Amino acid sequence: MKITGQRAAYGLATEFDPFRRIEADTLALADAAEGHLASPVPSCPAWSVADLVWHLLEVQHFWGAIVAGRVQDPATVPDPVRPDDAGLVPGLRAGVAGLVESLRGAEPGEPVYTWAARRDAGFVVRHQVQEAAVHRWDAEQATGRESPLDATAATDAVEEFLEVSTPFRTxxxxxxGGTLQLVAVDTGFRWQATEDHEGAARWQRLAGGGADQAGGADGPGADVVVRATASDLLLYLYRRRPAGALDVTGDLAVAERFALRTGTD
Known part of the structure; x- marks a missing residue:
């Protein structure tokens, strides 16, 4: 399947191979974790790098089983047993290979359990990209080798976050208390989001937000505009980058409250 076919099939905002990104970021996390399992993870308080590795190993085991078995009831997926520290990194490396094999073996539209409104294997594929990417960043930051997320995948992840994770505040x-605009300075995507009086979020990709977005809405004026790389915008949404560390024009408090309205567990 060509990348363009994957973009259409999985509902991606940008063109990239989600399977390669899941694998690459997971293996980069494993590399960062080697020799640093006892190190604390600043972005995940109370976790060590060992805990972070185990978390992603668990997550990937669960979603791989969900998709491989076309599971509708998550309670039927057995819990894995945490290995000792020596087995964590090898387990993660082996586990991501199994996850990717399961994901590649399913058609995007096949029904499976998910926690979102979209209940198919395509959702799992799309969301696991950012799961691996953000936790790879966590591990690298914890071990002094921080690097940005892939810009194209991060752009899609920002849009997926707005679409899936932000409808209602926690x-x-x-x-x-205002309208927020996000501008990915490296990929050219722009989004605008606001809340209604009941706390439901509404968002749109703005005109110029992606080379193929012809005829998109310009959107009304925003109370705050946050400009950053797609990587830093995603890390801001996941509360890894404070709004004040980015290029903010307008009411900083609106940007801060927007980041706090959504759970990131």
Whole structure:
């Protein structure tokens, strides 16, 4: 399947191979973790690098089993047993190979359990890209070898986050109180998001947001505009980059509240 075919099949905003990205970022996390399992992970308080490796190993085991078995009831997936520290990194490397094999073996539209409104294997593929990417960044930051996320995949992940993760704010989160615009300075994508009076988020990709986005809406004026690389925008949404560390024009508090409205567990 060509990359363009994958973009259409998996509903991606950009052109990239999601399977290669899942594998590459997971293996990069494994490389970063080697020899650093006891190190703390600043972006995941109370976790060590060993805990981070185990978390991703668990996650990939679960979603690989969901897709491989076309599972509808997640309670039927057995929990894996955590290996000792010596087995964590080899287990992650082996596990991602199994995950990718399972994901490649399913058609995107095949029904499976997910926690989102989209309940098919294509959703799992798309979301596992950012799961691996963000946790690879966590591990690299913890071990002093931080590098940016892939720009094309991060652009799609920003749009997926707006589409899937932000519809309703979490309990006790404050109202955003304004309109936010995100600008990916490296890939040219632009998005605008706001909340209604009930706390539901609405978003749109703006005109000029991607070379093939002809006729998109310009959007009304925003209360705050956040400009950054696609990598840093995604890390901001995942609360790894504070809004104040990015190029912000307008009401910084709106950007800060937007990042706090969505759970990132």
């Amino acid at each position: 309990k006790d989160a404050a109202a955003v």
